[in-house]
Amino acid sequence: MLTKLQLHLASIFVKIFYRDRQAIFFSLLFPLIFTGIFLFADSEPDPLKLGLVNKSKDELSIQFTELVKKEKIFTVKEGSENELKAELIAGDQTAIIIIPQSFNNISDPGQLRLLLDASQVRQVDAIKDSLEATLLSIERDLRNTEPMFLLQLEDVKARPQRYIDFLLPGILAYMLMNLCIGGSGFNIVEYRRRGILKRLFVTPIKPKDFIISIVLARMLIIMIQLSVILAMAIGLLKINIIGGLLPLYGAILFGAFIFLCIGFFLGSLAKTQESIRPIVLLFTFPQLILSGIFFPISSLPDMAQPIANILPLTVIASSMRDIANDGASLFAMNLNFLGIILWVVISFFIATKYFVWQKIAS
Amino acid sequence: MSIITATNLTKNYPNPELPGQSFTAVNKINLRVNAGEIFGLLGPNGAGKTTTLEMLEGLNKIDEGSILIDGIDVKINPYEVKKIIGVQLQSNEYFDRLNLSDLLILFASLYSTTTNPKELLAKVNLEDKLYAKPDDLSGGQKQRFSIACALVHSPKILFLDEPTTGLDPQAKHNLWNLAKDLNKEGMTIVLTTHNMEEAEYLCNRIAIMDKGLIIAQGTPQQLILEHAPEPPKAPLHGNIEDVFLALTGHGLRD
Numbered sequence: 001m002l003t004k005l006q007l008h009l010a011s012i013f014v015k016i017f018y019r020d021r022q023a024i025f026f027s028l029l030f031p032l033i034f035t036g037i038f039l040f041a042d043s044e045p046d047p048l049k050l051g052l053v054n055k056s057k058d059e060l061s062i063q064f065t066e067l068v069k070k071e072k073i074f075t076v077k078e079g080s081e082n083e084l085k086a087e088l089i090a091g092d093q094t095a096i097i098i099i100p101q102s103f104n105n106i107s108d109p110g111q112l113r114l115l116l117d118a119s120q121v122r123q124v125d126a127i128k129d130s131l132e133a134t135l136l137s138i139e140r141d142l143r144n145t146e147p148m149f150l151l152q153l154e155d156v157k158a159r160p161q162r163y164i165d166f167l168l169p170g171i172l173a174y175m176l177m178n179l180c181i182g183g184s185g186f187n188i189v190e191y192r193r194r195g196i197l198k199r200l201f202v203t204p205i206k207p208k209d210f211i212i213s214i215v216l217a218r219m220l221i222i223m224i225q226l227s228v229i230l231a232m233a234i235g236l237l238k239i240n241i242i243g244g245l246l247p248l249y250g251a252i253l254f255g256a257f258i259f260l261c262i263g264f265f266l267g268s269l270a271k272t273q274e275s276i277r278p279i280v281l282l283f284t285f286p287q288l289i290l291s292g293i294f295f296p297i298s299s300l301p302d303m304a305q306p307i308a309n310i311l312p313l314t315v316i317a318s319s320m321r322d323i324a325n326d327g328a329s330l331f332a333m334n335l336n337f338l339g340i341i342l343w344v345v346i347s348f349f350i351a352t353k354y355f356v357w358q359k360i361a362s
Numbered sequence: 363m364s365i366i367t368a369t370n371l372t373k374n375y376p377n378p379e380l381p382g383q384s385f386t387a388v389n390k391i392n393l394r395v396n397a398g399e400i401f402g403l404l405g406p407n408g409a410g411k412t413t414t415l416e417m418l419e420g421l422n423k424i425d426e427g428s429i430l431i432d433g434i435d436v437k438i439n440p441y442e443v444k445k446i447i448g449v450q451l452q453s454n455e456y457f458d459r460l461n462l463s464d465l466l467i468l469f470a471s472l473y474s475t476t477t478n479p480k481e482l483l484a485k486v487n488l489e490d491k492l493y494a495k496p497d498d499l500s501g502g503q504k505q506r507f508s509i510a511c512a513l514v515h516s517p518k519i520l521f522l523d524e525p526t527t528g529l530d531p532q533a534k535h536n537l538w539n540l541a542k543d544l545n546k547e548g549m550t551i552v553l554t555t556h557n558m559e560e561a562e563y564l565c566n567r568i569a570i571m572d573k574g575l576i577i578a579q580g581t582p583q584q585l586i587l588e589h590a591p592e593p594p595k596a597p598l599h600g601n602i603e604d605v606f607l608a609l610t611g612h613g614l615r616d
Binding site for chain 1: 419420421441442444445447449451453455456457458459460464468469471472473474511
């Protein structure tokens, strides 16, 4: 049970944070930028600028040209080959399609030539594929032929899944880790260096009370920070938390506890403010790459996957993603939940074992 | 009646110059502080004053020996001891963004008590600084605030670690008066200093430390009587006539 002292101390730590206007500004700025980027990135892709040279000029080619123009993925400009080539080189066109003179000849229609500037178009293959598919369907319309088969993509889980849906839980977990370690590890080193810990420990406060109150305060602050991001994601990016907010907050609380404890441990390892940075980076950076924040762990090399799967950020991010995307329960008896329990135990053990109180005085 | 009794107090630290070996910062010292007195620990830098003080405060582990404060064993029950002592440390750093009033309330809560910040600040002549931040204070004001923090729970014993180091004469005298006033109210004060004037002016009794040992203990008067060097002989004056007269007398001979 929490004591009056722990709650009072926690409220003071919260007060200290909320008087730091710069910290509040930046903690709100990040979600704004994050949401802004994805709002922008999520809009319709710009149409492809396509130059069209019609050397045939007969009815079929004109009909074909009109159909190409109707396609939403193209902005078509007709012109002569030389004129459009110059624009392609200048970067004003993305590709040029040339309809040959023999287009009307059914037995030998000749080749449709596509000109591209490979140095300007990084994804030539992707453009080629989408062009080919579009042109093929136009051709079918023209010739009135039915395609032999149609490929229709259907998600087996029958829910709309965008990249942002995959990304958001991971980003939240990554932010959670950074906020926690900044809130405990960096603070402890700073408090020790400035003699504040020493001043506290000549009073009858017990280390346990001190740790619990910092953990409480940080948890509250982190909940508020993550809530701002979540609110923006739900409101503006239309993220759907299928499993509900309650289990998601449950996972966040577990994560906060684990990372705050690890932060205390890293803060105890570091003797100076200079050494805490590389130590924390050594802990957080590999996890940013390996924990499936930006792309799924299954895309990592086979050898790296078992390691990636047991990292604390992985178990938290995967749990949050399962809850948000698949509606899983927090307490689903899967490897992620086992991993969370394991890390709660490990992190609490190393935080209390290695937090060397006696060193405060020396 | 003694309120602090330290027996065979010893502290070893790893030797930074000889790895694997230790040096003895405090070497089997015995101390006795009477209730209601101002007791001074004197000594040059590195004599072991602060280490001794930190062991008395329960802040530093006692390697050997024992300390009884108001009948409580520091080794066995450091938290009970911390409840009855007030401590002013050499460093004066506090949490950022809290003003003096916030900090005093915070410290009071650490002792599970409440305080009236305005009254407490008035006691140390800082009543107009209630909403100032510690960083806005001058050196002397910081020291006085540090003492105010140590007084939030009305302790029986107040420990001051080099309280006047770096202060100008005015601030120094102001702080001495504060210590005297607190002592008049019945508070026992233990302080470390290497300012002799401070020791002589403030302390009822003094212990002088050097190289981890107590080399003398007593009232300032006793110590002066026992250890002060003989006053130098007056320089000779006069001439050979004075010598002649001294030897043969002043009376007329015929």
